[in-house]
Amino acid sequence: MASPDGGVGDGGAEPHEVMDDLLEMREQAAMLHSMLHGTSPSSCAAAASTRQLNQLIDGVMSRLQSSSLSVMSPGGGGGRRGSGGRKKKGAKAVAGPHRRSSSGRRRSKSPFVRMVTTKELEDGRQWRKYGQKHIQDSPNNPRSYYRCTHRPDQGCMATKQVQTSESNSSEFVISYYGEHTCSDPSTIPFVVEAEAPAADYANLISFGSSGGASTSRVDPLRQSRHRLMAEAVDPTPSCSFANCHSPVLSSECASEAAALSSSLPLSAVVGSAVTTPSTSIVGSAPADYDWPSGLAGGDMAGSFPSSPSSLGFMTGSFGNLPGDDDDMFGFDP
DNA sequence: CTCATTTGACCGTC
DNA sequence: GACGGTCAAATGAG
Numbered sequence: 001m002a003s004p005d006g007g008v009g010d011g012g013a014e015p016h017e018v019m020d021d022l023l024e025m026r027e028q029a030a031m032l033h034s035m036l037h038g039t040s041p042s043s044c045a046a047a048a049s050t051r052q053l054n055q056l057i058d059g060v061m062s063r064l065q066s067s068s069l070s071v072m073s074p075g076g077g078g079g080r081r082g083s084g085g086r087k088k089k090g091a092k093a094v095a096g097p098h099r100r101s102s103s104g105r106r107r108s109k110s111p112f113v114r115m116v117t118t119k120e121l122e123d124g125r126q127w128r129k130y131g132q133k134h135i136q137d138s139p140n141n142p143r144s145y146y147r148c149t150h151r152p153d154q155g156c157m158a159t160k161q162v163q164t165s166e167s168n169s170s171e172f173v174i175s176y177y178g179e180h181t182c183s184d185p186s187t188i189p190f191v192v193e194a195e196a197p198a199a200d201y202a203n204l205i206s207f208g209s210s211g212g213a214s215t216s217r218v219d220p221l222r223q224s225r226h227r228l229m230a231e232a233v234d235p236t237p238s239c240s241f242a243n244c245h246s247p248v249l250s251s252e253c254a255s256e257a258a259a260l261s262s263s264l265p266l267s268a269v270v271g272s273a274v275t276t277p278s279t280s281i282v283g284s285a286p287a288d289y290d291w292p293s294g295l296a297g298g299d300m301a302g303s304f305p306s307s308p309s310s311l312g313f314m315t316g317s318f319g320n321l322p323g324d325d326d327d328m329f330g331f332d333p
Numbered sequence: 334c335t336c337a338t339t340t341g342a343c344c345g346t347c
Numbered sequence: 348g349a350c351g352g353t354c355a356a357a358t359g360a361g
Contacts, residue, residue, distance in 0.1 A: 129339080130338090
């Protein structure tokens with residue numbers, strides 16, 4: 001009754017698998033701790049160490065994500081529907097006006113991620129509605145089906161189901177399935193517009209949060225170009241702690257990294273690095289993961305980015321960004 | 334004209 | 348057979 005679709009498919013992991021993950025995470029956290037405290041702050045910039053830090057953080061994050069989500073998932077404790085293997089049934093191949101090839105359809109293979117109750121339909125992502133159904137459980141509240149807008153072009157398989165809350169008709173119960181693999185321009189880091197003095201902000205990257213309606217939006221083309229820039233700047237970061245590149249901040253690197261490791265999720269930690277106007281890089285986790293109140297399954301659910309790439313970590317410098325022109329890579333149509 | 338939404342049918346799973 | 352998720356033609360909005 002409470003959860004629409006009590007967990008689809010492979011949403012839950014075996015308890016011992018989760019335990020293994022947690023144990024491994026603990027080991028990695030211990031390694032992180034020893035690395036951070038066993039090295040002098042000035043050695044933070046050592047590439048080898050930072051690479052290892054990166055790998056450790058990635059590992060911890062991915063495990064945290066998979067483990068916690070599988071625990072959180074309503075089906076995690078042992079989903080009923082679709083828990084077993086998929087039955088193969090002969091295609092019907094019924095003649096009719098909308099007959100389709102029998103090869104195609106599969107049911108919601110994306111694992112259940114989370115369910116939220118919110119009054120805002122806007123969650124910072126772009127969705128396309130592809131269906132609506134009246135559901136047996138709540139005939140008065142049809143369920144709407146959305147998929148990521150970037151499914152055709154980027155193959156993002158994230159979907160969500162929206163249903164009006166039975167208890168409160170002004171609220172929506174939104175179930176998310178699958179992780180976003182797309183680079184949604186509305187949720188990726190974008191470069192601060194150059195309306196500020198170029199000398200001060202030319203190298204400043206802000207991991208902007210779309211956050212919903214309150215945020216002023218850049219036009220899609222511009223966002224897209226910014227995304228391309230962001231990806232081009234550092235497709236494979238060699239150092240997660242962006243300010244390690246700043247000599248001014250190098251002494252703070254260890255403490256900040258310690259804060260980072262002790263306060264996962266990562267949101268807002270790196271954002272405190274704005275202390276140098278010339279080369280610092282500032283960021284925070286994408287705001288679409290800062291879920292509104294009413295988050296089902298506890299507070300932790302909304303804190304984890306969908307993928308390491310969406311953490312908002314950036315490093316490096318733009319160097320000589322050409323002032324008020326953001327076409328540093330020449331993406332002009 | 335293009336693109337997003339609506340809506341009925343199809344199809345997989347129980 | 349019921350149910351629910353997805354497809355795709357039809358429709359509407361910009």
